[in-house]
Amino acid sequence: MPETLGITLFTLGVALLGTALMLPFGLALAWLLARRAWPGKALVETLVALPLVLPPVATGLILLKVIGRRGPVGSFLQEALGLDLVFTWRALVLAAAVMALPLFVRAARVAFEEVPQHLEEAARSLGARPWRVFAAITVPLAGRGLAAGLVLAFARALGEFGASVLVAGYIPGRTVTLALGIYHEVQLGRDDRALALVAVSATLAFAALWTAEHWLRRPSSIR
Numbered sequence: 001m002p003e004t005l006g007i008t009l010f011t012l013g014v015a016l017l018g019t020a021l022m023l024p025f026g027l028a029l030a031w032l033l034a035r036r037a038w039p040g041k042a043l044v045e046t047l048v049a050l051p052l053v054l055p056p057v058a059t060g061l062i063l064l065k066v067i068g069r070r071g072p073v074g075s076f077l078q079e080a081l082g083l084d085l086v087f088t089w090r091a092l093v094l095a096a097a098v099m100a101l102p103l104f105v106r107a108a109r110v111a112f113e114e115v116p117q118h119l120e121e122a123a124r125s126l127g128a129r130p131w132r133v134f135a136a137i138t139v140p141l142a143g144r145g146l147a148a149g150l151v152l153a154f155a156r157a158l159g160e161f162g163a164s165v166l167v168a169g170y171i172p173g174r175t176v177t178l179a180l181g182i183y184h185e186v187q188l189g190r191d192d193r194a195l196a197l198v199a200v201s202a203t204l205a206f207a208a209l210w211t212a213e214h215w216l217r218r219p220s221s222i223r
Contacts, residue, residue, distance in 0.1 A: 004196055004197060004200060007176055007177065007178055007181050007197065008178065008200050008204075010089075010176065010177065011158060011177040011178045011179075011204075012158070012204075014089065014092045014093055014096055014157070014177055015096055015154055015157035015158045015160075016154070017093045017096075018092075018093045018094070018095070018096025018097040018100055018157040018160075019096070019097070019100055019104075019150065019153050019154045019157055021093060021094070021096075021097040022097035022098070022100055022101045022104060022153065023104070023150070025101065026101055026104040026105050026108060026149075026153070027108060027146075029044070029048060029101075029105050030104070030105045030108030030109040030111075030112055031108075031112055031134075031138075033045060033048075033105070033109050034108075034109045034110075034112035034113045035112060035117075048101065048102055048105050049102050049106070050102075051098060051099055051101070051102050052102045052103070055162065056099065056160075056161065056162020056163050057162045057163070057165070057166060059095075059098060059099065059162070059163045060095065060162055060163030060164065060165065060166030060167055061166055063091075063094065063095060063098065063163055063166070063167050064086065064166050064167050067085040067086060067091065067094065067167065068085075068086050069084070069086070073085075074086065085167075086167055086168070087167075087168055087169050087171060087174075087175065088168065088174070088175065089168075089174065089175060091164070091167040091168040091175070092160075092164050092167075092168045092175055092177060094167070095160055095163040095164045095167050095168065096156075096157035096160045096164070097157070098163065099156055099157065099160050099163055100153035100154070100156045100157045100160075101153070103149065103152045103153050103156050104149045104150060104152070104153035105149075106149070107145055107146070107148055107149025107152060108142070108145065108146050108149045110145055111142035111143075111144070111145025111146050111149065112138065112142050112145075114141075114142065114145065115137075115138055115141045115142050116141075119137055119141070120133050120137050120138060123136070123137050148212045148213075151208050151209075151211045151212040152208070152209075152212050154208055155204075155205055155208035155209055155212070158178070158201070158204055158205060158208065159178075159179055159201065159205060160177070160179060161177075161179035161180065161183065164177065164179065164180060165180060165183070168180075170183075170184050178197050178200060178201045178204075179201070181194075181197050182194050182197045182198055182201065185197065
């Protein structure tokens with residue numbers, strides 16, 4: 001069905017962009033939480049994990065207050081760039097990034113903690129700069145956990161609904177993801193169409209989770 005294919009491709013695009021958006025922030029946060037002690041660390045840990053335990057609609061409401069036209073971020077973007085976020089694909093990407101971030105940070109933090117620090121210290125003692133140590137030593141040795149966390153974050157972004165429905169709504173041809181499409185079809189009593197979208201969503205989720213398990217079960221290269 002062309003409509004289902006379009007929704008699927010759009011959902012994949014949103015999930016990919018959301019995962020890419022959160023990746024640099026997730027890497028930085030995970031590394032800081034794993035390797036540094038600093039004032040307010042416990043508070044940051046709690047805030048990062050909050051979307052995992054808050055109702056997704058609550059997270060969506062917070063996002064709406066921040067990126068809406070009257071919110072601090074939304075009003076700035078509107079005045080400076082004439083750019084709207086709410087009820088656009090950009091809001092979907094942002095919601096996906098926010099909901100995926102905690103899963104990635106948790107996995108990446110554990111991966112960074114498993115990297116032997118003496119290897120990094122040896123590289124620094126040979127004159128390697130911090131960014132070089134991170135890119136050539138830390139990331140490759142933590143790669144298995146980072147890859148698994150990335151896939152899990154992508155899977156979470158694929159299934160995002162609660163925050164998305166508040167910040168993007170259901171606008172045919174503009175903001176319809178698989179999750180929003182399923183909800184809309186059920187509301188209209190079109191269970192056959194809803195089940196078709198469920199089948200696609202379940203297949204994508206299964207593939208993502210299987211990939212994450214594959215990465216986690218790979219032999220570790222850390223010694």
